[in-house]
Each structure stands twice: as C-alpha cells, then as structure tokens.
Amino acid sequence: MSATSKTGQSELAVRLPRASVFGFLVAAVLFMASAVLQHLASIQRWVVLRGQRPGNELTVEDHQLDYSFPADPWEPIGTAAQLFGAATLLQAAGILAMAVGVLAVPRAAPNKVGIIAEPVLGVLVAAAFAVLGAHALVSGITGAPSDLQHSRVLAPLMVWCGFGGLAALAWLWSGMSRAASLACVFLLGSNMFGAAIANFTVAAMIAGYVSHDTTPWLESVAAGTSAAAALAMVFAAGTVARRYRRAG
Numbered sequence: 001m002s003a004t005s006k007t008g009q010s011e012l013a014v015r016l017p018r019a020s021v022f023g024f025l026v027a028a029v030l031f032m033a034s035a036v037l038q039h040l041a042s043i044q045r046w047v048v049l050r051g052q053r054p055g056n057e058l059t060v061e062d063h064q065l066d067y068s069f070p071a072d073p074w075e076p077i078g079t080a081a082q083l084f085g086a087a088t089l090l091q092a093a094g095i096l097a098m099a100v101g102v103l104a105v106p107r108a109a110p111n112k113v114g115i116i117a118e119p120v121l122g123v124l125v126a127a128a129f130a131v132l133g134a135h136a137l138v139s140g141i142t143g144a145p146s147d148l149q150h151s152r153v154l155a156p157l158m159v160w161c162g163f164g165g166l167a168a169l170a171w172l173w174s175g176m177s178r179a180a181s182l183a184c185v186f187l188l189g190s191n192m193f194g195a196a197i198a199n200f201t202v203a204a205m206i207a208g209y210v211s212h213d214t215t216p217w218l219e220s221v222a223a224g225t226s227a228a229a230a231l232a233m234v235f236a237a238g239t240v241a242r243r244y245r246r247a248g
Helices: 003-052 080-103 112-142 154-175 178-190 192-200 202-207 218-247
Strands: none
Touching: 003 080, 003 178, 003 218, 080 112, 080 178, 080 218, 112 154, 154 178, 154 192, 178 192, 178 218, 192 202, 192 218, 202 218
16 A cells, blocks of 8 residues: 555544534534524513413414414414524534534445435435425514415425434434434424424423413423434534544
C-alpha cells in the first residue's frame, strides 16, 4: 500500500468521527429548539387561552383548537400554529443532521443495503415532518387551514412515512448508534400516532383524566419527547468522541 493511500485512509478516519459528532450535536440543538417552541405553543393553549375562558375549560380542549394539523372547522390560538410549524420544520432539519451523524460513524463491515436505505429513509422521514410543519405554519400565518387538509393521499402518506420511517431507522441504526436509534423512538412521540397514544397515557396521567377531545398538555408531552431525542443526540456525540479518542 502506498504512502499516499495510507495518508488518505488516516485523514478519512479522522474526518468521519468529527462529522459524526458534528451531525449529532447539530441535531441535538435543533431538537431542543423544537421542544422549546412546541412547549411555548402549548402554553398559549393551556395557560393563556384557558385563562381567558375561566370556568369553561372544555372549550379549550375542543379539537377545533388543535394546531398540529389544522383542519376545518379550526380556530387559531395566537401564534401557536406558527410556533408548532416552525418547531416541526426544525425537527425535519434535525433528522437530516442525525442521519449525517449516523452515516459518518465508522463501520467495520458496511451493509450495502443499509447504506442505500438509510439516506432514503432519512430524507422521507424529514420530508414527512417538513410537510406537516409547513401545513401548520402556513395555516397559522393565513389564519385558515392550508389546502393540505383536503389531500387524501399526501397527508396520510406523510404521516405513515414519519411513523414507519422512524421505526425502520430505529431498527437499522441500532447497530451503529443505540442513542440515535433511541432518538428515533422518542421522535415517534411527535408523530400523529404517537400523539394519539400519549393523549390516553402520559397526558392523561398528568391531567388526571382523559379529555373528551384533547387531553390537557398533550402538546407539551410531545415537546418532551423532542427534548429526550436531543439528549440522546448529545449522548451519541459523546460516545463517538470517546471511541475516537480511544482509537487515536
């Protein structure tokens, strides 16, 4: 082997862990920022609006106030939809950064199928979050649900891509980065299916009951899963950095 090829492999061995750590840390920042925006949106509903409607809490729980996927009939709450839309777009960017981090993790025996499937799934999942985020953001800005609410194919496809894609990535990445795999599991809480489950479990435990429509603080529970994904990304970055130092 020539000295040039040895030098090239050495440089690659340095660049890959650095790219992985950088990708994971960027994802951590984006997921945490998303969590903050989601919680701020939740406060507008469960603190600000509830305070404006004392003694009539059931109207605050009405599905007409849900801003995660605005659909007629819909009543905007301040800038909650804009905050949620921006938060979901940040999640989409975070998923791409996380994918970069995982793909840059040095692998002893690369799986050819995984090398192709992982980037594709990462883009599909990010697209699913981006479409839902854009719908909420545009709806909030205009004060009316965007045309996406009427799509019989696009909206369900994006929801299923988000759920199934995250589940698939969690399985594919379990061998490269357990923390990234766990982050995918946490992010399922931001998907509509995950939110539906949280509505009858975690949110119900916090509120002490299951609402007739939307259980109080459901959106903050989803924000908590994004924050958990951010912490998983910090752990993932630390794990790669420790491996790199030992290898060096």
